[in-house]
Amino acid sequence: MKKEDLRIVYMGTPDFAVESLRALVEGGYNVVGVITMPDKPVGRHGSVLQASPVKQYAVSKGLPVLQPVKLKDEAFLSELRALEADLQIVVAFRMLPEVVWNMPRLGTFNLHASLLPQYRGAAPINWAVINGDTETGVTTFFLTHEIDTGKIIRQKHLPIADTDDVGTVHDSLMTMGAGLVLETVDLLLEGKTDAIPQEEFYQDSVELRPAPKIFKETCRIDWHQPLKKIYDFIRGLSPYPAAWTEIISPEGVPTVLKVYQAEKHPATHNLPVGTICTDKKSYVDIAVEGGYLRLLSLQLAGKKRLSITEFLNGFKQIGEYTVK
Structure with a gap:
């Protein structure tokens, strides 16, 4: 035929x-x-x-x-x-x-x-x-x-x-x-x-590894995982539906933050998991097991997706927050 x-x-x-x-x-x-x-x-x-x-x-x-x-x-x-x-x-x-x-x-x-x-x-x-x-x-x-x-x-x-x-x-x-x-x-x-x-x-x-449907709660970042695991998790959900976390203000108020792109920076440190390190101009690093996860592209709830430099232009106080 x-x-x-x-x-x-x-x-x-x-x-x-x-x-x-x-x-x-x-x-x-x-x-x-x-x-x-x-x-x-x-x-x-x-x-x-x-x-x-x-x-x-x-x-x-x-x-x-x-x-x-x-x-x-x-x-x-x-x-x-x-x-x-x-x-x-x-x-x-x-x-x-x-x-x-x-x-x-x-x-x-x-x-x-x-x-x-x-x-x-x-x-x-x-x-x-x-x-x-x-x-x-x-x-x-x-x-x-x-x-x-x-x-x-x-x-x-x-x-x-x-x-x-x-x-x-x-x-x-x-x-x-x-x-x-x-x-x-x-x-x-x-x-x-x-x-x-x-x-x-x-x-x-x-x-056999399964591939079940992904729901919102599936996409929440567990910062207590090793550096490579978190890095793979973020890219495995980008650009859709996107990994997310909560950043906690000094007053204890949570805000949802989506993370689209990151880099892994292996290092030895003694910081608590979830500590945010930043120069308030060009980088935001999250301390995790095995090093730092550098955030490159993210989005606050209700806002548009931004590069990290664009984000820091309007949110320099991020260093006072922690992630959960």
Whole structure:
């Protein structure tokens, strides 16, 4: 079968999923329909509806778009069947019921932003950086009942530099993933559907590191961790959703502070953890186990993100505070 004849239904929502859809469309593959999340209310009163990035791209290319609220809804299932897909591709969408992923004759494969079976879950890029990994990658695998556990089709590896944050790794994986999606479709077109069970990649489940969804409290900095751990934690949450802490005034009043970028400065000191050291002009260092964490980019609650010099221009009293 030629790629122009293979009927593909594509499922995705955020920016990460746009690149793979674009690669399929511009590569001449036959995308017959796009499934994405319903438009999201935005604005102060939620009176404006915003389409997902995937929908915006699909509409710009004249592709049919379905936006089901419930994936088991019979009206949606009828519309999906009518697309007569040979293959479904999922990139950053949501968990599918079997009635959906089992519908096409070639099945449904997912692009996941990790080297499965490591980092199954909602936030694989964040957790790889938070854990200080020096390598990650992308995986295509066939969907099955348990999330992120299906047979692996192909993988590509990506080194993580010590200076990378989630933003840079995300963008690299997004581009790499688009290439892997095309490679996987081409393999299926050639009839090469052999895939490897994930159980062959590990001996014991205790070896597996999860990637659960990240919540606000997950992002709070623990200053009692070693220097490298805190540094990796900050870059593993930057630029979104961002690590945060509370700075405490001499009067005991807490203020939330988000930290987007930092440097690690190994050193020996006898200062209490959380002590803030600054010249009030060019640097702010936090004393931690193993040295100092130098803050480079941050944001006070209700204010805009600033470089450290911009921050100190308006907040020279930071040296009188502590972090918690």
